[in-house]
Amino acid sequence: MGRRVLVTGLGTFWGGRVAQALERDPSVEVIVGLDSYEPSVPLERTEYVRADESYSILARIVRAAHIDTVIHTFLVVDSTMMSSRKMHEINVIGTMNLLAAAGAAGSTVRTVVVKSSSLVYGAQPEDPVWFREQTPRSKPPRTRVEQSLLEVEGYLRDFAEDNPHVLVTLLRFSNVLGPELTTPLSRALELPLVPAVLGFDPRFQFVATEDVIRSILFVLDHEVPGLYNVAGDGLLPWSEVAAICGKRQFFLPPYLTGVATAPMKTLRICELPPETIDLLKYGRGIDNRRLKRAGFRYEFTSAGAVERFAQAVRLRGTVGDHEPQYRYQRDVEAFFRHSPAVVREEPAP
Amino acid sequence: MPAPEPPVDLDTAEHGALVHLPRVTDDAAVPTDPRRSDVDEWGRSERMRALARQLYDPVYRHLFRAEWEGLDKIPTDGGALLVANHAAAIPSDAPVIMHGIETELQRPVYGLADNLFKSLPFVGTMWSRVGGVTAHPDNAYRLLREQHQLVLVFPEGSKGPAKHYSQRYRLRRFGRGGFVEIAMRAGVPVVPIAVVGAEESMPILLNIPQLAKAFGLPYAPITANHLLFGPLLGSILYLPAKFKLRVLDPVHFDIEPDLPRYSKSRVMDEAEAIRQQIQEALFDMLRTRESVWFG
Structure with a gap:
């Protein structure tokens, strides 16, 4: 019997991409995606269920669909996307409800994979160049997104302890770069001049979107429980990142940087949240060797991820955004999935 | 129609001589690195x-006229933790040691420094470009154990440079012995270095704790250089003290590396013994020194 997977945040970039990748995997029998927003990418056999982040119907779905694998991609790591209250609801309360349902009596869930972020390490002058999975952060978290992700990880640790029969994998991703993904850093790199903090040229690490998806599939396939950093090899200075993108830098003052960037936010030029400003001052490296030892191979180095991102930005600058905009239409999707009129290929035996 | 080639027995064929096998390509694409x-x-x-x-x-040769003794005791390959006494308001010993070893032995030296460096704009970036690394046990371990580099550390921390001129060449506490523990864990020797001259290159006449507190610095002194050259130039110009550096015998710890824990008492004893060695070497060097400026 194949896997029966539940993906959270199906309407988000990651949920949609993960579901697409799972659809290609014949060993995955059922994919159910939750979100309060409709999927933004075309999906063939994923069942979309509209649900808010409180996941109130989750326990019922798990029971009804005999879900054995939960992939929790719906964690907000870009704090510019919403208010901190909303982020708290999605990250902390959402995860709490999700894990409560997954750990309910009689639950069929045996695998939980959570997509967290290297934001949990912070970025401070005291930091080591490379954070290993067990390295504690240097200072208590200051920003809301860091706090909420740490709380999420705390719940997950408790869950893993209370449910030893469940394989729990927590992946901490470095700064993700990809042609289609928008993050505070990608927005900064798409500006005509790249913001930098005067007097600082910290080293950055990146991971390509493909490697993110591949790593999630990898931990599913190989059933590796535990905590893993996911990041491309190598660190490169922010000035070099800008150079690869073919951009010059403009400099923010080294002190009161947050105050100085406020007008940029008001003028809608670019919003640099406090965790990004910390990163622009001190940078962060995470040690990716534990996942490599488990057998994972990266397709992109940090610099490789930046170069591919730069090429995509250049292409978009020339030919414009020609991505065919997919729109989810409930009736159409239901027709293709369930109408007896549609001739479906039998899955290969 | 050409006759089909006779099948080649792959097992007996000479390795790579007869058959053109398709080149084995890895599953993953070869990562590109456009640095x-x-x-x-x-x-x-x-x-x-x-x-x-x-x-x-020129500073090294003509201002400080650095003179080494026992430079051959520094390993030419493999990791080693260099440990020295630390002095002068803006420490002049770190660049001298790093420059000396890099030019004489052609080996890079990574200097571990307080994280204060990293938090200062320009200074932090420059410091890291020329080989400064934040003092963190993980950094030291990786440099020593995995990359077999030379790492320089001043166990006195900022207490060394912060001391008043009257306390010169009296070593402060060697932290909590963390440097010994790192060397043990990394399985590398500690090479003690005694430095004479740094103390006189920027001697502290007065410490102003209020000023230090206001700027978040570990100490804020008035130095002889300030009196001579004024507040700005006095903060960067050194007095031409003669530098003498003596490399002491490397200390090997006969202990297994990578243990999760090392006996704290052993660590403290070793740290204290190394401190004593450097202290005695300093006294010995000072006994024979005839002039601060000419050695």
């Missing part, structure tokens, strides 16, 4: 380092 600069993971740039060496060489 533009030579800044390594530690933030060090060999180009910047070379430039710094060029600019610093």
